[in-house]
Amino acid sequence: MATIEAYHHPASAEIATGSDGVTILAEGMALAERTLADERRQVVAFRSPGDMLCLDRGVVTTSRLRLVAVTPVTVCRVAADVVRDFGRRYASFHESLMGAACREISWLGERLLVLGRMSAQERIAIFLLEMLARTDHNGATDGGASVRLPMNREDIADYLGLNVETVSRTLSRFKRQGLIQLPKPGRAVIGDIAPLKALAPIRIEGLEGLG
Amino acid sequence: MATIEAYHHPASAEIATGSDGVTILAEGMALAERTLADERRQVVAFRSPGDMLCLDRGVVTTSRLRLVAVTPVTVCRVAADVVRDFGRRYASFHESLMGAACREISWLGERLLVLGRMSAQERIAIFLLEMLARTDHNGATDGGASVRLPMNREDIADYLGLNVETVSRTLSRFKRQGLIQLPKPGRAVIGDIAPLKALAPIRIEGLEGLG
DNA sequence: CGCACACTTGATGTAGCTCAAGCGGCGTGG
DNA sequence: CCACGCCGCTTGAGCTACATCAAGTGTGCG
Numbered sequence: 081m082a083t084i085e086a087y088h089h090p091a092s093a094e095i096a097t098g099s100d101g102v103t104i105l106a107e108g109m110a111l112a113e114r115t116l117a118d119e120r121r122q123v124v125a126f127r128s129p130g131d132m133l134c135l136d137r138g139v140v141t142t143s144r145l146r147l148v149a150v151t152p153v154t155v156c157r158v159a160a161d162v163v164r165d166f167g168r169r170y171a172s173f174h175e176s177l178m179g180a181a182c183r184e185i186s187w188l189g190e191r192l193l194v195l196g197r198m199s200a201q202e203r204i205a206i207f208l209l210e211m212l213a214r215t216d217h218n219g220a221t222d223g224g225a226s227v228r229l230p231m232n233r234e235d236i237a238d239y240l241g242l243n244v245e246t247v248s249r250t251l252s253r254f255k256r257q258g259l260i261q262l263p264k265p266g267r268a269v270i271g272d273i274a275p276l277k278a279l280a281p282i283r284i285e286g287l288e289g290l291g
Numbered sequence: 292m293a294t295i296e297a298y299h300h301p302a303s304a305e306i307a308t309g310s311d312g313v314t315i316l317a318e319g320m321a322l323a324e325r326t327l328a329d330e331r332r333q334v335v336a337f338r339s340p341g342d343m344l345c346l347d348r349g350v351v352t353t354s355r356l357r358l359v360a361v362t363p364v365t366v367c368r369v370a371a372d373v374v375r376d377f378g379r380r381y382a383s384f385h386e387s388l389m390g391a392a393c394r395e396i397s398w399l400g401e402r403l404l405v406l407g408r409m410s411a412q413e414r415i416a417i418f419l420l421e422m423l424a425r426t427d428h429n430g431a432t433d434g435g436a437s438v439r440l441p442m443n444r445e446d447i448a449d450y451l452g453l454n455v456e457t458v459s460r461t462l463s464r465f466k467r468q469g470l471i472q473l474p475k476p477g478r479a480v481i482g483d484i485a486p487l488k489a490l491a492p493i494r495i496e497g498l499e500g501l502g
Numbered sequence: 503c504g505c506a507c508a509c510t511t512g513a514t515g516t517a518g519c520t521c522a523a524g525c526g527g528c529g530t531g532g
Numbered sequence: 533c534c535a536c537g538c539c540g541c542t543t544g545a546g547c548t549a550c551a552t553c554a555a556g557t558g559t560g561c562g
Contacts, residue, residue, distance in 0.1 A: 112400070114400055114401065114403070114404050116404070116408070116492050116493070117492070118492065120404075120408045120409075120492075121408070122400075122403050122404040122407045122408055124400045124403055124404075135392075135393065135396050136393060136396045136397045136400060137393060137397075143397050143400075144397070144400070144401070145397075145400055164382075164386075167382060167385065167386070168382040171375075171378060171379040171385070174378065174382070174385045174386075174389070175375075175378070175385075177389065178385070178388060178389055178392065181346075181389065181392035181393065181396065182346065182347060182348060182392065184396050185346050185347045185392060185395050185396060185399065186347045186348075186354050186355070186356075188396065188399035188400070188403070189323070189325055189333075189335045189347060189354075189355070189356055189399070190325065190355070191403060192325070192333050192335055192399070192402060192403065192406055193325050193327070193331075193333040193335075195403055195406035195407045195452065196333045196406045196449075196451075196452030197327070197331045197332070197333050197452060198331075199517080199518095200517075200518065232540070232541090233540070233541065233542095234540090238407075240407075241406065241407030241408060242518075242519090243518075243519060243520085244540090244541080244542095245518085245519075245520085245541095245542080245543085246517090246518055246519075248541060248542055248543080249518090249542080249543080251542095252542070252543085265527085265540080265541080281327050281328070281329065281331075282327070410549080410550095411549075411550070443508070443509090444508075444509065444510095445508090453550080453551090454550080454551060454552080455508090455509080455510095456509095456510080456511085456550090456551075456552085456553095457549090457550060457551075459509060459510055459511080460510080460511080460550095462510095463510070463511080476508075476509075476559085503562105504561100504562095505560105505561090505562085506559100506560095506561090506562100507558105507559090507560095507561105508557105508558090508559090508560105509556105509557080509558085509559100510555100510556080510557070510558095511554100511555085511556075511557090512553105512554085512555080512556090513552100513553085513554080513555100514551100514552080514553080514554100515550105515551080515552070515553090516548100516549105516550090516551080516552090517548105517549100517550090517551090518547105518548095518549095518550100519546105519547080519548075519549090520545100520546085520547075520548090521544105521545090521546085521547095522543100522544085522545085522546105523542105523543085523544080523545105524541105524542080524543075524544095525540105525541080525542070525543090526539100526540095526541085526542100527538105527539095527540090527541105528537105528538090528539095528540105529536105529537095529538090530535100530536085530537090530538100531534105531535090531536090531537105532533105532534095532535085532536095
């Protein structure tokens with residue numbers, strides 16, 4: 081009996097997660113999106129390896145989120161009954177899941193602040209720092225940290241509640257100001273973290289040891 | 292040994308919730324807010340009786356949310372060790388908490404869509420319907436459902452990512468268009484739900500049996 | 503009675519959106 | 533191997549929804 085399974089999805093494909101159980105991203109980058117009939121779209125989160133893809137789905141809740149692979153991805157799915165079993169047998173397991181859910185809630189509150197109250201500049205600065213925080217910087221970042229941006233401009237725009245042109249313009253402006261370089265599509269280089277941090281009015285999770 | 296305690300707070304007072312345990316709103320209305328050093332503020336949620344006030348706080352996470360009483364409130368606090376005890380003894384208790392957390396996550400995703408992609412009109416329409424959904428409409432709503440709006444315009448504005456004037460103007464406009472009446476401060480009357488629903492591009496939780 | 507404060511209304515400003523046009527890299531097919 | 537066309541990105545010009553600034557209005561409370 082297979083209790084944990086791995087699945088692959090090509091870029092741009094929808095990722096199937098059961099209505100129950102736990103799905104974890106193993107490789108690649110994904111995004112969770114919510115769309116409206118009239119084409120408007122909100123990217124709720126980008127997901128990196130190690131992230132759970134199912135926290136919005138309760139046992140009964142039918143979530144309106146769609147998971148899409150940004151790059152080719154591998155996901156691990158743990159069947160619902162296995163999760164329940166583990167949860168009943170080891171309380172700490174369930175508590176750990178609960179902790180992940182609480183962190184997600186806390187983070188979503190932060191994102192509401194970004195979408196509700198921040199300027200385009202601030203949103204982009206925060207976005208770049210978030211992406212930096214989830215890249216493996218092998219120790220030092222001096223001399224410029226290279227950040228992978230595998231998603232396209234539209235995904236970034238829909239994540240930040242902006243439009244493509246504004247994202248592009250703001251990135252160009254940062255480049256002109258020497259805050260970043262854009263050597264090739266899908267990549268940004270942050271020479272010095274400090275000025276970006278100065279533009280971002282919130283502290284970014286996972287960026288403690290840097291700057 | 293008291294395992295569950297009730298506390299009262301006057302309007303505008305901060306509500307103390309422990310860093311752990313479960314706190315439930317029993318009476319009144321509260322809000323969860325996140326503020327920035329420069330006075331910008333995001334109201335993350337309004338809370339009505341029955342709502343949990345602590346879902347953003349994990350066992351370790353230090354949340355940046357502040358809970359404030361909108362009206363005088365009563366809260367019930369269940370101590371952390373009691374929650375943990377119950378969770379370990381009855382798996383379904385923990386699963387129920389997890390379900391609440393998942394619903395919260397799902398709802399927050401929806402709110403991101405509102406703040407990221409919707410017009411002032413749409414935000415206000417959604418807000419009015421949300422508030423309607425949590426008022427006790429004793430059966431029929433024909434002849435006009437009266438909705439309590441105990442929070443002030445600034446709270447509404449900060450909840451919707453707008454400013455006070457835009458909230459006021461949009462409400463006035465709805466009134467002029469006959470969608471609502473504003474008989475006295477702190478109250479709105481929705482004559483017919485259908486036109487408001489038509490303005491709101493999403494389905495509102497808990498509004499199924501109406502309209 | 504009159505002050506204070508929440509709300510409304512009006513006039514003006516502007517950040518970001520829309521529309522439209524280039525640019526460039528990459529894959530395809532001749 | 534090169535030409536072509538597609539598509540993602542950038543850049544520019546002008547517009548608009550909402551913000552900002554500035555008066556009113558009314559209501560409750562001392």
